[in-house]
Each structure stands twice: as structure tokens, then as C-alpha cells.
Amino acid sequence: xxxxxxxxxxxxxxxxxxxxxxxxxxxxxxxxxxxxxxxxxxxxxxxxxxxxxxxxxxxxxxxxxxxxxxxxxxxxxxxxxxxxxxxxxxxxxxxxxxxxxxxxxxxxxxxxxxxxxxxxxxxxxxxxxxxxxxxxxxxxxxxxxxxxxxxxxxxxxxxxxxxxxxxxxxxxxxxxxxxxxxxxxxxxxxxxxxxxxxxxxxxxxxxxxxxxxxxxxxxxxxxxxxxxxxxxxxxxxxxxxxxxxxxxx
Amino acid sequence: xxxxxxxxxxxxxxxxxxxxxxxxxxxxxxxxxxxxxxxxxxxxxxxxxxxxxxxxxxxxxxxxxxxxxxxxxxxxxxxxxxxxxxxxxxxxxxxxxxxxxxxxx
Numbered sequence: 001x002x003x004x005x006x007x008x009x010x011x012x013x014x015x016x017x018x019x020x021x022x023x024x025x026x027x028x029x030x031x032x033x034x035x036x037x038x039x040x041x042x043x044x045x046x047x048x049x050x051x052x053x054x055x056x057x058x059x060x061x062x063x064x065x066x067x068x069x070x071x072x073x074x075x076x077x078x079x080x081x082x083x084x085x086x087x088x089x090x091x092x093x094x095x096x097x098x099x100x101x102x103x104x105x106x107x108x109x110x111x112x113x114x115x116x117x118x119x120x121x122x123x124x125x126x127x128x129x130x131x132x133x134x135x136x137x138x139x140x141x142x143x144x145x146x147x148x149x150x151x152x153x154x155x156x157x158x159x160x161x162x163x164x165x166x167x168x169x170x171x172x173x174x175x176x177x178x179x180x181x182x183x184x185x186x187x188x189x190x191x192x193x194x195x196x197x198x199x200x201x202x203x204x205x206x207x208x209x210x211x212x213x214x215x216x217x218x219x220x221x222x223x224x225x226x227x228x229x230x231x232x233x234x235x236x237x238x239x240x241x242x243x244x245x246x247x248x249x
Numbered sequence: 250x251x252x253x254x255x256x257x258x259x260x261x262x263x264x265x266x267x268x269x270x271x272x273x274x275x276x277x278x279x280x281x282x283x284x285x286x287x288x289x290x291x292x293x294x295x296x297x298x299x300x301x302x303x304x305x306x307x308x309x310x311x312x313x314x315x316x317x318x319x320x321x322x323x324x325x326x327x328x329x330x331x332x333x334x335x336x337x338x339x340x341x342x343x344x345x346x347x348x349x350x351x352x353x354x
Contacts, residue, residue, distance in 0.1 A: 023320040030320075037324055044331040048338050055342030056349075064287070078282065094282060101275055109268045112310050113261060122256045233310045237303055244299040248282055249292050 032227045036234045039196075043238050046189050047245050053181050069159040075178035077247045083150050097247050100143045101239065107136030108236040115229045118222025123211065126222060130208045133232065137201040144194045151186065186246070193242055196235045203228045267309040274302050 015022055023030060060073040067079050078093035085096070110132040117125030154169030159176040161167065167176050170183035177183065207216075207228050216222045278298050285291050308314035313321055 023323070024317045025320060033320070033324060037327055040328060041331065044328075044335065048331075048335045051335060051339045052342040055339055056346045058346075058350075076287070094279070098275070098279060102272070105268065105271050105275070108306065108310055109264060112264045112267075113259075116259060116261060116264065120257050120259065122259075125259065230311055233306055236310075237306045240299055240302045240306065244278075244295050248278060248295050 026223060028223060028227050029230065032230045036230065039234065040238075043189075043192070043241070046185075046192065047241060050185050050189065050245060053185060057179055057181075069177050071159075071175075071179050073178065075182060077249075080151075080177045081147075081247060083155075085146055094247060096143065096147065097243065100140055100147075101243055103136050103140045103143065104236050104239050107133050107140065108233055110136065111229045111232045115222070115226050118216070118225045121217065121222070123214070123217050126211050126216075126225060127208065130204060130211060130225070134201060134204045134208060137197055137204060137232075141194065141197055141201065144190065144197075148187075148190075151183075189242055189246060193235070193238055196238065200228075200232050200235050203231065263309070267305050270305055271302055274298050274305075 011017075013019070021027075025033070054074055057074045058072060060067060060076055064076060064079075067076055069075060081097055082091050082093040083096065084090065084092045110129045114126050114129035114133060117129060152169050152171065154167075154176045158166040158168040167174050169176055170180075170186070172184055172187065173180055175183035207224055210216060210224070211222075216224060278295060281291055281294055281298075285294075307324075313324065
């Protein structure tokens with residue numbers, strides 16, 4: 001058996017022996033990054049399927065002014081998403097999506113401001129900016145609910161079918177705007193993103209309560225705000241891509 | 250309990266600068282959406298502008314620019330592979346479309 005006394009052994013000080021931070025990031029932040037990477041794969045898969053589906057359908061090649069809904073071709077997004085609450089029947093292409101994008105970018109800014117306040121241990125500022133972020137996040141969710149409601153209900157014209165009947169709005173099997181796959185992908189992609197925003201708002205409310213109770217102040221750092229911040233920016237990042245690939249292109 | 254005395258001033262100039270860059274790029278996207286005819290050129294412009302926005306969000310807001318090189322590459326390389334898969338499946342989709350549409354010709 002070994003005769004060396006434990007007290008004479010040198011402490012292990014290798015990279016994985018504890019007491020240091022590989023990649024110079026804390027465990028929690030590193031794991032958040034890897035989670036977000038895996039989440040990016042999921043959204044990447046959604047957008048890849050969107051692109052694939054779109055390329056397997058005929059694009060609309062005629063005059064954009066004469067565009068009409070048909071299952072024959074993939075719809076032009078700005079002809080589908082042209083409604084704005086309170087402006088019924090007015091053609092305002094992408095205006096509401098622009099508003100939603102602005103709200104989400106603003107929420108990202110207030111989130112960074114909360115993280116910045118956390119670095120300075122400024123409890124009041126962290127509270128203030130977290131509250132703004134929650135407000136913008138909730139507003140975005142409300143906008144999305146309206147957008148879904150409008151998409152599901154459809155407009156007065158609907159889509160004229162070959163037998164003379166009309167279909168209005170969209171669900172998972174019928175879609176007045178184009179091929180049913182278009183509506184399915186709309187529900188899945190924006191729905192999955194909306195679920196992320198909702199989870200983000202829940203996380204924000206949790207850290208807001210903790211901040212108010214002084215949990216992080218006693219802990220000596222606001223790293224939890226930073227980690228939730230990473231998640232929140234990721235949600236904004238995903239929206240940037242959804243906005244481009246679903247609404248613009 | 251008030252610590253207002255020992256709290257340093259907020260350093261927010263960089264944050265607002267990034268915000269205005271993001272807003273400007275989004276505004277530019279709308280300019281292209283309304284004043285340029287749809288087509289491959291416009292789509293390429295949209296994708297380039299989107300990548301710019303993504304860069305500012307990830308690098309500045311998520312602070313990735315200021316992390317170690319190893320962490321930066323750990324995140325960027327898998328995402329680059331995803332982009333490759335996307336391009337590959339887009340061309341696959343076009344091929345599938347062509348083959349089912351010209352089958353009876």
C-alpha cells in the first residue's frame with residue numbers, strides 16, 4: 001500500500017480538476033451556449049424544411065399586382081401578411097411584422113441593459129430593465145396571438161375552389177393562402193418561436209422576482225440574469241431569421 | 250438598503266449603438282422589400298443583411314465576440330454546417346420539383 005501521507009500530495013491542478021473555468025466561461029453560461037446551439041439545430045431544421053418545401057412548389061411568377069391565392073403556387077408573403085389591427089381591409093404589407101420585429105429588438109436592448117446593470121450590482125436598474133423586457137416580450141406574444149387569429153380566420157374573399165365554393169382562413173389541412181404546407185410551416189415555425197418567447201417571459205418573471213427579493217444581490221453576482229439574457233437574445237436572433245425567410249423572401 | 254453611493258455609472262453607449270445598427274438594417278430591408286422587384290438578387294441582399302443582424306446580436310448582445318477563441322469556434326462551426334445543409338436541401342428541393350413536374354413530358 002502507499003505510504004505517502006495525503007497531506008504531502010500535491011493538489012491536482014489540471015484543466016478538469018476544478019477551480020478553474022475551461023473556455024474562461026462559467027459552467028452555467030457554457031451550458032446555456034450549448035443548449036442554444038442545440039436549439040439552433042431545431043430551428044435550423046425548421047427553416048431547412050421550409051426552404052425544401054418551398055422549392056418543391058411552383059413559385060408565383062406573374063405580375064405581383066395580379067396575385068391571387070391558389071394551391072398551385074407558393075404565396076407571396078407580403079400579400080398574405082398585410083393586415084394591421086384597427087385597419088381592416090387596408091393593404092399594409094408587412095407593417096405588423098415590422099412592429100413585432102421592432103418590439104423584439106427593443107426587448108433585446110432592455111435585456112442587455114439589465115445585464116449591464118447586473119455587472120454594476122445596481123439592483124434598481126436591473127429591476128427596471130427586466131420589467132421593460134417582460135413588457136416587450138408580453139406585447140410581442142399578444143401581437144403574435146393577433147397574427148395567428150387573423151391567419152386562422154382569413155379574409156372575406158377567401159380562396160375560390162374549382163367547384164365554386166370558397167375556403168376561408170387556414171388550419172393544418174386547409175389553407176386559403178396557398179398550399180396547405182404553407183400554413184403548416186407557418187404554425188410550426190412561428191408557433192415554436194412563440195413558445196420560446198413564452199418560456200423566456202416565464203424565466204424573466206422568475207429572475208425578476210428573485211432580483212426584487214435580493215437573491216442575486218446576496219449571492220454577490222447577477223450571472224443568472226446574464227444566462228437568461230443569452231436565451232432571450234437567442235429568441236431575438238431566431239426571429240431575425242424567421243422574419244427574413246418567412247416574411248421577406 | 251441603498252447602495253446608490255458605490256454604484257458606478259452605466260456604460261450604455263455601445264448598447265444603443267448596436268440597437269441603432271439593428272434598426273437601420275431592418276429599415277433597409279423594408280426599403281428593399283418595397284422598392285425592389287422580387288428575385289434572386291433581392292433574396293441575396295436579404296440574406297446578407299440578415300447575417301449582419303445576426304452578427305451584431307451574437308457578437309455584441311450575446312457577448313460572443315469577447316469570449317475565448319475556442320468558445321467562438323465551438324459555436325460557429327456547427328452553425329456553418331447547418332448553413333451547408335440548408336443550401337444542399339434547397340437544391341434537392343428544386344431537383345425534386347423538376348423531376349415530378351417533368352415526369353410526364
